Amino acid sequence: MKHDDRTRIGLSKGSPPKGALSRRTLLRSVLTLTAAGFASRLGFPELARAAAQASSTRRFVFCYFPGGWDQLLFLDPRDTEANQKRFDDENRSTNLTETRYGTLDGYNGFSSRLVTAGNLVFGPATEKVNSSAPKITKYYQKIAIVRGINMGTLGHEVGYRYFLTAKFPLGSTARGTSLATEAAAQMQSTVPLPSLSLRVETYNEHRPGQYSSMRVDSLDDLLMVLERGKDMLERDPVEDALSEYAKTGAPCAVDVYDRRGLLTRMRGSDATARATLASKLADKFRFTTGNDPASAAIRQQYGLNRGEAGSPGARAAFAAQAIKQQVAQCVSVAIGTGTDTHFTGNVGHADLLYPGITALAALIDDLAKSPAPPELARLGGDTWLDHTTLLAFSEFSRTPMFNQFGGRDHHLTSSCLLAGAGIAGNQIAGASGDVGMGPGRYDFRTRQTITNGGENIKPEHVAATLLASAGLDPGGALIREEPIRALIAG
């Protein structure tokens, strides 16, 4: 073992060498403790934490499928032909799971077949048989699936906010900071908009205001936020004078009311908004109407008609542009259409689920085909997908049994998809149960799904995995759970 290895502090795959504690190690430990003691003593916990965090160039895209998705149709299907047709609908009284995949045969391009790619198996709403749209299975080696996640709630806002912050909400009120803001803050992002959100809620509980997400509800609204408003004052010197007033104008007495930092965060957001205007970022998001070849190519990649700004494809293109044009380092996007279908069967749900899946596939495909800029490529990884980690999630899933209306209600156990940089692809972690699809047990030490012991996988584990995959600190996000190490590359 090299000398440097012996003195490394932190996680290590190897066992400690003989006579492990060298003088140098001891001295470093003492001095580290001393510095930490001083930092906390002087009231600089953020400083101390920041000094310990490595800066990262990772990009993140959080893709939200609102409404609760049917995982039997996408990420956690049941093979009705396997195990002596154990999950055939005729056996639903013993496995408490019914697929009714046959209803999809010949409907709107779907079929009842499962889609297999490498070790991954997807449900029948994942692809249409003869569609030329980008297919998610093409990138199975970059994709990992987490199954059997215990969401602990059947409430939309609760599950949604639980996944956003990796903290279980208080009632329906979110706790903590959005993972996107957390990641941007830990990476000390310096791009114009560290975190950008399209139709996804954002929260910032303890990070500086400049890492708060810019949240918009539509592409039109984004352009409005990024563009110089029509009522801006005609002369730039006047705007400069206003900017100067915003920085220094408020009397000191006002700061008395800023004990909790609200005014400081407002001023930070105001400064970011002014800087954003100056950088003319709006031009990068006119692809839905632009006549230039680049805009046309984007519309073709995502299957968009001219002017189509509200579809899942347009929102996926928005995310890709924000990443590729280096406008944002973390992007959150409601990529799916609402799938809260209590009264429709597989066909209705598949119709709503498929556009989001296709948009996600087009986004992954776009990032995989787009070369990374030289400064990132030098770090390893030639494409944007090599530098971007994607998470696709929903607040919970649908019941494995149909209700009396032929639809599916809310179900606790869900799944999610991780893809791209830092993710060990072609793998599945966790599982839902064979009876009633309850959340399974997972042994984080042996990295196996087990029946006794272990623990449920929860959104905290997924969040820890996401952050750890980029070398970020889950502890900084106040997440105490372990990452799913089997899914972290390298």
Added chain:
Amino acid sequence: MRCAPTAVFLLFGLALFTAACGGATELPLAAKTPGTATPVDPPRASALPEGHPDVPLVPLAEPASNDGHVGRAARRLSVDQLRASLLAATGHTWVASRRVSDPDSPSGVTQIPDADMLEALAATLGRPDYVTSTNESIDPAVTFAKLANDAARSACRTSVNADLAAGNQEKHILRYVTARDTLASNPTAIHRNFSYLALRFWGRQIQPESTELDALARLFGKVSAPPGTTSEAWRAVCIAMATDPQFLTY
């Protein structure tokens, strides 16, 4: 001996560690005995404008029961509060042309020439849709900062233009001044108007001669200096006040 420097460093480190972690071990006196904070009445004479009807006082919460703070935390205005506040302060809100989706239109969209923008942008500004969210977002995010600036610019432009055309009717911005008054020609009226606007926008009684108004005077002076005009300067003052945290929080 190679060990000697190491030992010195070790002892030095331990000394620092001890100093850092083991300094004052006694708790402050205030923490030992329960506090008996007495609510302080605000000075009523200066808190309310002359002739204002009396209002009941609400005693402040004890710091010990309020995370060490006096009173509740400041909050950002919700989108509805922002719209109502702009209307109250300037008499106008943000109106502009906007494209909205329209299933009855052949193109799927319709251009509304005088859309109420704060209503149209409510979701982006944090109003819940009660489908995916039920809580109002009042985070002071970048989006809010930009759009609140746009709203202030629109409302202030309309308000100042209306004041200039209003004759002797009630004016919102140019209450104690005319468009001809400058800092050189009529500083008393200008400062009196600043004081009036501070009360109108921020609910604060600031005397005309107070140094708290110096920043507004500097802004007014900069913008009204040629080639600028006093109407442009009053518009800038209105925008500055309507985008100040004192206006956007409560």
